[in-house]
Amino acid sequence: MANNEKTIEIEVLRYRPEEDDKPFLQSFKVPFTDDMSVLQGVQYIKDYLDGSVSFRWSCRMAICGSCGMMINGVPKLSCKTFLREYYPGKITLEALKHFPIEKDLVIDLSDFIGKLESIKPYIVPDAPRALEEGEYLQTPRQLDRIAQFSSCINCMLCYAACPQYGLKPEYLGPAAIALLHRYNEDNRDSAKAERMQLLNAHEGVWGCTLVGYCSEVCPKDVDPAAAINRNKVNSTIDYLLRFVAPRGGN
Amino acid sequence: MDTIKTDIVIVGGGGAGLRAAIAAAEKDPGQCIALVSKVYPMRSHTVAAEGGAAAVTQPHDNLEYHFNDTVAGGDWLCEQDVVEYFVAHAHEELVQMEHWGCPWNRKEDGHINVRAFGGMKIERTWFAADKTGFHMLHTLFQTSIKYPSIKRFDEYFCADIVVDEGRAQGVVVIEIATGRICFIQAKAIVLATGGAGRVFRENTNGGIVTGDGMALAYRRGVALRDMEFMQYHPTCMPGTGLLFTEACRGEGGYLLNKDGYRFLEDYGLGPPSPEPRNKFMELGPRDRVSQAIWHEKQKGRTIDNPHGQVVHLDMRHLGEKKLRERLPQIYELAEEYMGIDPAHEPIPVLPGVHYTMGGIETDGRTATNLPGLYAVGECASVGIHGANRLGSNSLVELCVFGKVAGEEATQFVKTTSNSPTGTLERQASEIGNRLRGLVDNPSGKERIAVIRSEMAKSMEDGCGIYRTEAGMRATCDKLAELKQRYRSINIEDKSSAWNTEWLLAIELGYLLEVAETIASSALNRKESRGSHQRLEGLEQRDDQNYLKHTLARYAGEGPPKIEYSPVKITKLEPGIRAYGEAGEKAEAERKKKKEAAHGK
């Protein structure tokens, strides 16, 4: 590296479950160049300053969804946030909000995984189709209806942005509802009725009070708030329809 | 020691591992399948694949073309019977992905759309924007949830294979959240741990792509085949190595040198045309294009960049609308990581290590020579990529052979039984003690990061795009030294829960092992073929002596023992590997010869 090297202060909210009762801030001075991401900054800390700092990462290109953290209070992907944006100020890093901290910047996301599994995130076809019959037809327009909602990388930034999730962890939450919507809107699927029950519940779309921050922080323009609020409409229609034409028991 | 009893354990939750798990669950819903992955499956590096997946789709295309492209693209080091199976099953597997919900791009009438890709004679690459791997991986992961017999062990790190009575009988894993070491007993094991790109410095791979499965199998006596063949992708981001997919060129992007000249014309890939033409110019195979960039650099015709010598990927003529629609992620990478608007500026690019052609030696049905052990995906060498993989062949490989692996393992489970659990547990707990010993190493003084970066640098210096005898020897010596120093590795973090430093140390051990097989295999192949290019009078392919696979075998502490095995040729005799106009001529001649032979 060049000798006119700049350094930036990075504070990390540490929590070591085997030693600490509660988290504390630890500060590091990190040399950096203009093209370095926040992730590279934390990697530098781990590699050369304190090997015990723990965090998740892999792809470095904003697609694997591992590296989310609170960067100066805002949920972001650390691999696509750059140190230069904060210099000469300091950066404070914290594990994603609203999730339990396992260690340092690592959260426990098993709650979300459970929710993802619960929404039947797969195509349930009307009648199974043999491979020899080839692909289902889907026009670009039909694809467009699901394209944005199928771009979710499960990075959990939206949950860290959602105070309702922080207050009521039962709430299904933005990404899970966006994914549910993606399958409901897919012309190849026929399990909408079953998924609607999840949405109609109190922990479903009605857990949302339209703070709208989830869509603002989403790094992939999924716009989960749109999925949630469109389904408030759907859920209401579904509710009314049940008075008009009650469905048989299941 | 906690023991978990299963029928099959699959190590790896990427495309290959998930496809294998689903196949096993469909074949026999009654068996218990453990799916172990050191990251949540959807974080696996399959997620990063951008361009697409190849299968013969259009009426004017046929299996033979795909076969010829693959074998010639691999510079004749492919197992041709396996390639035949591969091309024949590619299409149905992609249709299967479609049935499971993969959002493939479509034509107006609702049918699948295909795009052009390097080294492919006809457009046959299925794509989901420029996030094909992402969509395939999430589709597979979400579909796998349907099968109750797949029990996932997310964020469990596989640290060893337990072998008894000459059979693989389980794996030792670390539960990352707690640091607890467990033994997962199984009658069959499928390794699907991905490639080893992280042995190099400038690479397109994720941090988890550390060759774990390769090193594990290797230490257990299974050979690593053709490891010298590492693919350099010509268009990567300077500094980080992040990938700009080949689809950039498939959609019509140009490569320019510092004079704004489409230099590939000078390297047997011409003549140029304004529209992309399959197997010409920018759509030549990756090894050739990367090598051309290297030559441009020697001639001083590249462009200075803080991160090295670069050329330009120019897509300005494609226009913002098309770029946003077909290559949205590329647009985002250029804008956010480099501050470049590709609709108005060319993108500086340079070659970076991308793909591990070699891997764990298997037969055409994914079985290794250790009974009970299977390998599939980038960690395996099933024989379809030879000396150079064609882009978009490997995502399909995950599906085609993932399915084979799942079914073969299921079959094997029915014919075998485990040794007494006590015996296996004893072995597992010895392994556990050794692993934990790494943390408590009293002689620890070496920093993980220092050894890792010295290794990566040395690999780049000695085993890069062009290789010299002295360079490779120096790398071999360096690796021996680093392995020595690795013994006194220091882990500052002594805790158990989420001790990622401990895992990094174990991974570094794998990396060093794999690096050594690459360097030794390269040193011993005294010819140039595909991605293995030598200087000093060895610039030509030498079929007489080297139309054979390299096998690197574990030989204790030192470097591997290098052996060779024959290459299976069925339909396509070794010929001239040419692209551009020369390629068309060569193909016409091949055809003529074939017709003459038939005429007789």
Place this chain on the structure above:
Amino acid sequence: MSTRKPYVRPMTGWWLKNPVYIRYILRESTAVFVGIYAVILLIGLIRLSSGEAAWNGWIDAMRSPGAILFHCVALGAAVYHAITWFAVAPKVMPPLYFKGEKVPVEKLVTAQYILAGVIYLVLLGLILWS
């Protein structure tokens, strides 16, 4: 014993910790003003039904500086609420297509303002005309 000990951070005072949340709370609290305004109107109706004197008393009360101030604040609150609502309304609707292209969000938002303006003018016209 497990080495895990997940730490759950408290939510106390969450709404003060981020400008977005403050704006959200502000938006929600505008409902209070709109609510009070509705109650005042309701009282006016009751007064109207209980004779002319009562009605005039209510009218006088409405002319007091306090009442005028309140109405200004309530108007401000209602406008703020409307703006935030216009901004999120496109999220609630399924995507609209025009000649095969998705109608962009900004256009939808603008359309709402135009619509609101037209309704306002029509109402104004009606009042002036009567």
